[in-house]
Amino acid sequence: MRFIGNKENLVERIWQVIQSKKIQGDSFFDFFAGTVSVGKYFKRLGFQVFSSDLLYFSYVLQRAYLVNNQEPTFKSLLDKIDIKTNFLLASPLLLVIEYLNQIEPVQGFIYKNYTPSGTFELDRPRMYYSDENGKKIDAIRQQVEAWKGESLINENEYFVLLACLIETVPFYANITGVYAAFQKKWDIRATKKLVLRPIESIKNKKENYSFNENSVNLIDKITADIFYLDPPYNQRQYAPNYHLLETIAKYDDPEIKGVAGLREYSKQKSNFCNAKTSLEELSLIAEKANCHTLILSYNTEGIMPQEKIVTTLEKYGKIELVEFDYLRFKSNNNGDAEAKKHVQEQLYILTKF
């Protein structure tokens, strides 16, 4: 998924660094999980994984990829629904996806607030999704909730289906990268008919745990060999930039406002989006973390200066810095333009006393 700071293309290098430094362990805390790229990678390696994020849509992904440890069978559901498909040998998930791809569109919260026909009365009708795709997102989201309410799907199956929707909708969003603004003209991607995509189930034989909390509040509750910290790098809060994914995941009819139809996010603000509070928070985490190794991902453009990070961390152990050049997606503040940019990615490795 396109997400600011997604480590999908970096996680293998992070693992190489862990191996080259001979950092031992079999449990891993993905402290700022986001898209769960890092947690997924370490789960595949066989680590027991803990994860958390302030964003609920991230929690949906965490539950589907990390906590869920089996291929969903949809045992109770499959007898009850009539699936029109030619793929009789398809997996249960593919059958359910096929069913959801054929359901009648409905005019729900997404259609009414984020499509041009649903918002025609506004001075600037919102063009996040085409009318048809907005209705389709509503229909799928409502159906999944109804199945859960009727106990036709279990918790894991519920989160797997929500994760399929969360992974699918960005491909049809009429945005340049983040949801803080929609484009004034239709991007070709957004005009295509939405087709729900399946996600992959990852299995390891461990109990993995995920949370939708401020991770700092979990610091006394979680013990793991490695804590991996990938906090926001600048003042931009994540919640307003991904508000629509949050609303599709929660589907809680929030009050929204402004041209972009933003939901309230005061409880989802991160202290890492402020230079002073981020250093205080980092210090607290490094002091209290129940781990032998803490790895902080950061980069040379971040609001915490390198020398301050080093002086903060070295109070709690031996510190090493690994740097590599990385081509990163960058979107400007009003979302109108984007560019690829070279930045120096950094890993601060703290071996605790």
Ligand SMILES: C[S@@+](CC[C@H](N)C(=O)[O-])C[C@H]1O[C@@H](n2cnc3c(N)ncnc32)[C@H](O)[C@@H]1O
């Ligand atoms: C740089 S992104 C992480 C990217 C992630 N590693 C990935 O590969 O997708 C930072 C994440 O930290 C989350 N976040 C910020 N402050 C947090 C906090 N105090 N507790 C939990 N999550 C937080 C944000 O919501 C965001 O998803």
